[in-house]
Amino acid sequence: MxxxxxxxxxxxxxxxxxxxxxxxxxxxxxxxxxxxxxxxxxxxxxxxxxxxxxxxxxxxIPNTHLGPDNLYRDCSEAFAGGNLASGLYVIRPHSSPTALSVYCDMDNGGGWTVFQRRKDGRESFDRAWVEYKQGFGDLYSPDGEFWLGNDPLHYLTSQGKYDMRIDMEDFEGNQRYAEYKNFKVDGEKDQYRLHLGEYNGNAGDALAEAHVAPSRGQRWTGPDSTSSGIKFSTHDQLNDTQGENSAPKCIRHSKSGWWFSKCDSGNLNGRYHTGPYQAMTDDGVVWYTWHGWSYSIKSVIMMLRAADLKQPLPDISLLPEQLAAGKTAGGATEPLYE
Structure with missing residues (x-):
């Protein structure tokens, strides 16, 4: 530089x-x-x-949570170990040089590691490459907005097969979701390239170009419409620079980092707007297959979970009302907050 x-x-x-x-x-x-x-x-x-x-x-962070015997590889392992309460946990993915604080969502079947959350626009997502690499924002409060980081995403998804789930809500209170099999993010040397498998959900598939194999009926063309996935781009590191839907053209309206597929067809890191149609351009929090390019979504949660998640066995020493209240089995790690 x-x-x-x-x-x-x-x-x-x-x-x-x-x-x-x-x-x-x-x-x-x-x-x-x-x-x-x-x-x-x-x-x-x-x-x-x-x-x-x-x-x-x-x-x-209590020292007891930093010992090697207490560290799970992800929230899926924490859930399988009997931790039923959503909250902040300390994990250490395989190959990760350090332990990570992550928010674990134990709803929707449990075991979800949350890597992106947006609710009210208090956190700017117009960030540089190094910020998206390491992560930013406030994951330490239940309502904080954050991006966990591309390096952590790579470490997590390199451990095995993972599913991704995206929960979205618009300003009218309507909710939609999108789930993908075989979610994987490559390392920095490969520009954190995104790979996705089969889609399921009711929000539509706005990341069709990232599929490992083309989905039936999806024929969008763009910088990476083959099975090679989509490279991550920021305003200071533009990847996929060829073609009509190249990153430089797609990122012209905002400085957010994202896997630009058909420009802003699915940019959930776009600029936050306090109303559905307040954006002058397609620079908002966009999921094209649900609300089109001009509607900026109110809230988003992106999370991942091991595809082979094992359901925890209930502790027979707990009363039924304790299990219903989400109490953990004996010896399980409590979250740092709920």
Missing amino acids: LETLVTVLLHLSACLAAPVPCEERAGRLEAEIQGLMEVINDQHRYIQGLHSSQAQHLEQ
Whole structure:
């Protein structure tokens, strides 16, 4: 980044010393410098905020939850181990260099690891590549908005076969969902490429281009309409740069990071609007196959679960009313909050 900035400054100095015809070029170079400086400042602010927030949250985590004997690989293992209460847990996926704090949703069959949540727009999703890589937002409060991180998504989905579920609600209180088999996110060297299997649900399949094999009736064309999946893009790292629906064209309305399939056909990280039709363009929280491009959805939860989830055995020492209240079996790990 610094080498690029120095090169631009040298070109600008040479151009300013030349006659008037260089003025147009100088203007473009100045704009490029401004853009680079904004990216650097965004990254510095993110790193400083990350250090501050992590230092505060580590103090709140009991040491007993950080021992190797208490760490599950994901929320599916926590659920199978008898943890029936939704809340914050500490896990460590295979190959992950560190433990992760995650929100586990034990409803809808249980065992869901939540990796994205949006409710009221308090958290901006116009973020740089490094922020989407590490994750951002507030997953420590039950109503916080956050993105868990592309690295954690890669570690989680590399452990075996996973399903993905998306729950959505519009401003009229209507709810829809989309589920996908064989959910997988590649590593950073492959631009966190998204792969999806069979679709099921009532919201429509707005990520058809990510299917491992084309679904019947889906013939959308775009930057990655083959079985290779869809690359992740942000405003400072544009992937899939060829074609009518390339990332640079798709990301023109917002700075959100997403797997841009037919532009904003399914961009759930778009800008949050406080009403359904307040967006001037298709820059909102969009799921095209449900509400089209102009409707910005009110709330979204994205989560994943192991395909071979085992249901926990009930503890026969608990009374029926205790089981109904979601009490955990003996020896199970309680969430850090519910």
